Amino acid sequence: MRLFICQVCGSRLYFENRFCGTCHHWLGYLPDADTLTALIWPADAGDVTDVADGFWQPVSAPDRRVRFCANARYDACNWLIPADPDELAPPALCEACRFNQVVPDLGNADNLVRWRKIETAKHRLIYTLRHLDLPIPDREQDPAHGLTFKFLAARQGKPPPLTGHDEGVIVLNVEEAEDVIRERNRTALGEPYRTLLGHFRHETGHFYWNMLIRDTDRLAPCRAIFGDDRANYAVALKRHYAEGAPPDWQNNYISAYASAHPWEDFAETWAQYLHIVDTIETANAFGLRVNPPGESARLAPLARDFDPYRAGSIDEMIAMWLPLTFAMNSLARSMGQSDLYPFILSPPVIEKLGFINDLVTKRR
Incomplete structure (x- = not known):
């Protein structure tokens, strides 16, 4: 994730910011311009009555008029949409929130807090997918397979909703937004890592397998690397649980769960690819340069001009990535925390990451 600068006062801003703490201007993200912009209430718009419903003038594009996404009224979104000041219709959903099919009952205070956390993670996901130039059809564009989200809360007397993917529909149990519950699930399943953003990245791996692999000439090469997806999925999961x-799973897979079935291997590796791309972008945004002593010649410090969204090869990206993970984990240990990146990148895993990097970059 990149950093942003307030166009009014020059303060550093973050992707999720809605208000500049220095100059007190409201902020909004303009997806088409890829910028977090300070906002001015136009002189011809009357008094400021409702931040979420009003028409705004972006400081970065003063000739435009914009509105906040409809979910801004819940403090769950800071993305902007085009606006016609002559239109009196309620604000619509932005490019990230338009994928929501079901949200929990927001009259429940716990659900509202959980949903805000979920939206923070989901907006980061959409940002990354857009920057990778990946197609993101919604249910209107592709009624049968388009991407859509259902954020479900448990109901009395009903089985808890299961997080997963089915033909473009990604379901997320909103309880995963609770740190205690998520940590309990992580421990019970023996996972080294479990986050809301990780859930989104993993489940979109299934979505993009369907879109970019299933009915294409990439299916055979994918099977050669990840295994034959025609293996019975239900039987494979039952056996895994x-x-x-297998005892030597780290030699071939990014996670234990990836060994369950080729579909899960692809989804877990896809999630890792998005982890790497986003984290390298963030490190570069802060100007981090990591070059620890004693590394092999193939490892290189982060380069200021390195764009993880346009990596020429996976070897180039991994050479930047590994020194950064060493630093990340060492810093976490210095704070008495577990490793931020608790994964091992074996040669077969790097080969799989290379397949995904080629899949993403060459489809352009």
């Missing part, structure tokens, strides 16, 4: 991963 009963017997666990």
Whole structure:
């Protein structure tokens, strides 16, 4: 994730900011311009009555008029949409929130807090997918397979909703937004890492397998690397939960769960790819340069001009990535925390990451 600068006072801003703490201007993200912009209430718009419903003038594009996404009224979104000051219709959903099919009952205070956390993670996901130039059809554009989200809360007397993907529909149990519950699930499943953003990245791996692999000439090469996806999925998962991963799983997979079935291997590797791209962008945004002593010649410090969204090869990206993970984990340990990046990138895993990098970059 990149950093932003307030156009009014020059203060550093972050992607989720809605208000500049220095000059007190409201802020909004303009997706088409890829910028977080300070906002001015136009002189011809009357008194400021409702931040979420009003028409705004972006400081970065003063000839435009914009409105906040409809979910801004819940403090769940800071993205902007084009506006016609002559239109009196309620604000619409932005390019990120238009994928929502079901949200929990927001009259429940706990659900509202959970949903805000979920939206923060989801907006970061959409940002990354857009920057990778990946197609993101919604349900209007592709009624049968378009991307859509259902954020479901448990109901009395009903089984808890299961997080997962089915033909473009991604379901997320909103309880995953609770740190205690998510940590309990992580421990019970023996996972080294479990986050809301990780859930989104993993489940979109299934979505893009369907879109970019399933009915294309990439299917055979994918099977050669990840395995034959025609293996019975239900049987494979049942075996995984009963017997666990093979003892040598780290030699070939990014996670124990990835060993369950080729679909899960692809989704877990896809999530890792998005982790790497986003984190390198963030490190570069802060000007981090990591070059620890004693590394092999193939590893290189982060370069200011390195764009992880346009990596020429996975080897180039991994050479930048590994020194950064060493620093990240060492800093976490200095704070008495677990490793920020608890994964091992074996040669077969790097090959799989290379397949995904080629899949993403060459489709342009």
